[in-house]
Amino acid sequence: MESVTNDLERTRRRARFRYEWVRARRALVxxxxxxxxxxxxxxxxxxxxxxxxxxxxxxxxxxxxLWYGRDVRRAVLPGLVAGVVPLxxxxxxxxxxxxxxxxxxxxxxxxxxxxxxxxxxLAVGASKTGRKAGASFWIVASSxxxxxxxxxxxRLGIAGLGGLLVGYGAxxxxxxxxxxxxxxxxxx
Amino acid sequence: xxxxxAAESVGDQELDALMARLAEGDRSVFDEVFRxxxxxxxxxxxxxxxxxxxxxxxxxxxxVKVLERAADYDRVRPAxxxxxxxxxxxxxxxxxxxxxxxxxxxxPAERMEGVxxxxxxxxxxxxxxxVASLGELSVLDRETLLSTFWDECSPSSGxxxxxxxxxxxxRLRSTFRRLYGIGD
Numbered sequence: 001m002e003s004v005t006n007d008l009e010r011t012r013r014r015a016r017f018r019y020e021w022v023r024a025r026r027a028l029v030x031x032x033x034x035x036x037x038x039x040x041x042x043x044x045x046x047x048x049x050x051x052x053x054x055x056x057x058x059x060x061x062x063x064x065x066l067w068y069g070r071d072v073r074r075a076v077l078p079g080l081v082a083g084v085v086p087l088x089x090x091x092x093x094x095x096x097x098x099x100x101x102x103x104x105x106x107x108x109x110x111x112x113x114x115x116x117x118x119x120x121x122l123a124v125g126a127s128k129t130g131r132k133a134g135a136s137f138w139i140v141a142s143s144x145x146x147x148x149x150x151x152x153x154x155r156l157g158i159a160g161l162g163g164l165l166v167g168y169g170a171x172x173x174x175x176x177x178x179x180x181x182x183x184x185x186x187x188x
Numbered sequence: 189x190x191x192x193x194a195a196e197s198v199g200d201q202e203l204d205a206l207m208a209r210l211a212e213g214d215r216s217v218f219d220e221v222f223r224x225x226x227x228x229x230x231x232x233x234x235x236x237x238x239x240x241x242x243x244x245x246x247x248x249x250x251x252v253k254v255l256e257r258a259a260d261y262d263r264v265r266p267a268x269x270x271x272x273x274x275x276x277x278x279x280x281x282x283x284x285x286x287x288x289x290x291x292x293x294x295x296p297a298e299r300m301e302g303v304x305x306x307x308x309x310x311x312x313x314x315x316x317x318x319v320a321s322l323g324e325l326s327v328l329d330r331e332t333l334l335s336t337f338w339d340e341c342s343p344s345s346g347x348x349x350x351x352x353x354x355x356x357x358x359r360l361r362s363t364f365r366r367l368y369g370i371g372d
Contacts, residue, residue: 011252022257023213026259069214
């Protein structure tokens with residue numbers, strides 16, 4: 001009897017391990033295309049190590065959230081798509097008549113970070129409002145979006161990252177205010 | 189009966205919901221899904237494999253397969269038949285593997301030994317059956333056959349003995365056929 005119980009417990013543990021392993025494998029494979037984005041950011045950036053650092057952080061966050069599952073996994077794709085906006089704007093700004101390769105010559109790139117961040121915030125805010133999701137969705141989508149944008153803005157140092165965050169916060173503000181107002185109306 | 193069916197239906201719907209939550213990544217229902225799936229899966233595997241220990245092994249393998257594929261579960265479909273289909277497939281694979289293993293000898297010497305042993309058992313059964321059939325014959329028939337076997341001289345002359353022996357063998361054959369259905 002004890003042997004049967006032990007067998008069953010061993011099977012349960014093995015099944016649990018396989019369940020987690022398959023989820024992890026799927027999460028890694030599912031988020032693999034993001035590595036292409038990281039590679040593109042590294043190859044187009046003049047500070048590839050910074051881009052790589054944020055890219056690896058992005059991959060770790062994305063894959064972990066996909067492995068965890070539940071509702072928050074649906075925040076990964078909107079966050080990634082929103083984050084591509086500042087990434088493309090900043091990397092593009094380097095090649096549009098303004099070569100951002102010195103610390104003093106960063107005005108256009110910095111603007112691209114702020115504007116790109118604001119657009120990303122607006123996109124995540126709209127996505128979050130559209131899905132009527134909870135705070136966890138907002139946190140995950142924001143993390144993914146900021147990390148994606150940071151791969152490009154990190155080349156400007158603290159100023160670039162600060163600009164991205166300020167822009168992102170500003171873009172998110174309208175949806176936050178709308179949410180707070182609707183919450184106040186429903187409770188009042 | 190109707191109450192039982194209704195209870196089973198509710199149980200199945202609960203299992204569907206639990207499996208859908210597990211597919212989404214809700215680990216809190218893992219043990220509950222395991223607990224609900226195990227008894228029907230074990231029953232199915234034992235009935236398909238027709239061996240309790242092998243059935244339990246197949247059920248354990250099937251359980252691991254079902255739960256590792258939990259993320260594939262389509263919430264529109266009922267969970268129990270889906271899990272049972274995986275278990276049935278696992279049993280089928282096990283049965284095929286067992287068939288192959290029995291057909292293909294692992295060790296030729298071992299196989300020969302096994303076949304020899306089997307043949308010896310069959311021969312022993314045939315001898316036992318022949319002796320039992322001999323016991324059904326008359327004393328005269330028995331003596332005729334035994335003296336023929338031991339090549340003993342009998343007081344009867346050659347032609348008489350030959351006729352008696354033919355009749356005794358014919359009766360032994362018909363007795364053997366009557367008792368065991370073989371001997372043609």
